[in-house]
Amino acid sequence: MQKVYLDNAATTQVRTEVITKMQEALANFYGNPSSTHSFGRSAKTAVESARKTIAKYLNAHPSEIIFTSGGTEADNMILRGAVRDLGVKTLITSKIEHHAVLHTAEELEKEYGIALHYVALDDFGNPDLTDLENLLRQDSSKKLVSLMHVNNEIGNKIDLDAVCQLCIDHDALFHSDTVQSIGHYAWDVRQTPADFLTAAAHKFHGPKGIGFAYIKKNTGLKALIFGGAQERGFRAGTESFHNIVGLEESFIAAYDNLEEEKDYVTGLKRHFIENIKKEIPSVTFNGHSGDLEKSTYSLVNVCLPFDEQKALMLLFHLDIKGIACSKGSACQSGSNKGSHVLTEILSEEHLKRPSLRFSFSKYNTIQELDYTIAVLKEFAES
Incomplete structure (x- = not known):
């Protein structure tokens, strides 16, 4: 058949060269990246190399790249942190976002009593930017807009630059779930200045269980997971070293080709x-x-x-x-x-x-x- x-x-499907790189990492770099001896330092060097590689391709600063278990965790980290740490009182999204955003938004409404608004959509599923602007103007509360760049079911691409500019004009934060677009489109976070982006390696021929959040410097976002100083204090826990190496290799291959x-x-x-x-x-x-x-x-x-x-x-x-x-x-x-x-x-x-x-x-x-x-x-x- x-x-x-x-x-x-x-x-x-995972690229062959990614599998090879991960096998080498598992065999040769078994030290804990947080350990100070040579085994740990070797692993830590590779983790930071991956961070720098991703930052270079996105025109970001390495400190703005935080490794996560994937897009869902990254979305949760950003949305929950924006409400808990940054004083966001109003969350604007759409009804066709990934459930990692929709369900998190619904929980935040219950837990924190934030105002939750859904931007109007046209018949094709595109957000109405006039309606978005009206929602941004509605009151003086601190706002976060969360709209995905590429819809995971129907493939629509939103005008990310236009949404970024609207958010800048109205002093709102902007998060985009870019799981379906990072690794598929060229990015420059200085030209398209979203505050937060998310990615998952398994969407561009890398391993499952690893991704990252782009968190613009000096946003004030704090940790979601506590217990250690890993990932600049954003995410406690021993780094999934072999997966980070696989993420880097798949990321390089995606953008070089x-x-x-x-x-x-x-x-x-x-x-x-x-x-x-x-x-x-x-x-x-x-x-x-x-x-x-x-x-x-x-x-x-x-x-x-x-x-x-x-x-x-x-x-x-x-x-x-x-x-x-x-x-x-x-x-x-x-x-x-x-x-x-x-x-x-x-x-x-x-x-x-x-x-x-x-x-x-x-x-x-x-x-x-x-x-x-x-x-x-x-x-x-x-």
């Missing part, structure tokens, strides 16, 4: 869009995922013209044929609930139809896409 992995927005791999994956997406429309003419694309300019180059989210009964068997059928994709984000795939993102933007009629997210990487081929489309067409005609 052919095996086709098209769920790269959930996680990606960025344009070449971006062009290749864009070609895959273009091919998929053109050919699924030919074979299943009534297919529609959710959000802006069918637009190569307005969405990320690595995913499409399609709404298929199947009735509810047939829809129940679709993912099972694809799995039997060896095709891996997603009906929503991987974080909610075990839930019986539908996608909260699609619920916000689709009509009742389209919500009854199956929607699938196909996400691509450098390891995919045109032949795999053609096979997938053929399986979908066969299922549609059965």
Whole structure:
């Protein structure tokens, strides 16, 4: 049976060179980075080298890079810290953010009594910047805006520079969940001056369980986890050294090969869009995922013209044929609930139809896409 992995927005295949680097780290650098002897110093040097590497590519200062277990922890660290430590009384976000942001925001509303506002969205899922400006002007409370750069389900890209400028104009802090875009797009945090960003290595061919938060210098944010002085005091606990080394290696590879791999994956997406429309003419694309300019180059989210009964068997059928994709984000795939993102933007009629997210990487081929489309067409005609 052919095996086709098209769920790269959930996680990606680890690069061979990353695995090799991590194996070397596990075998040779077993000292605790906090220890003062030579074994510990060697590990500490490698951790700080990784921090400097990431900072260099982002045009950040090394002290602004804080290693975490991934994007969810980084989002929690930033949002909770902004309310607890920075005096934020109003949090502005959208209803199509990742649950790492949405659920944290809801808990902060309960715990601290903050005002929680959701910016209006257009029919494609884009935040209304006029509404955002109105929310920023609403009162004089300290505000934090949290809007993701690339939506993990429909791939929409927001105008990050415009949102940054609005926040600067109204003296608000800005956090962006950039888990789907760091490692996929070039970054300069001085040109796009968000206060906080988050990343996860497994979204760009690195290991799971490691990521980082970008926290602009002198924000006043304090620790989320206590018990030691690691990570500039932001995050206590022995550093996951082998994962940090893997993060660095995958980060370097992502940016050294960025344009070449971006062009290749864009070609895959273009091919998929053109050919699924030919074979299943009534297919529609959710959000802006069918637009190569307005969405990320690595995913499409399609709404298929199947009735509810047939829809129940679709993912099972694809799995039997060896095709891996997603009906929503991987974080909610075990839930019986539908996608909260699609619920916000689709009509009742389209919500009854199956929607699938196909996400691509450098390891995919045109032949795999053609096979997938053929399986979908066969299922549609059965």
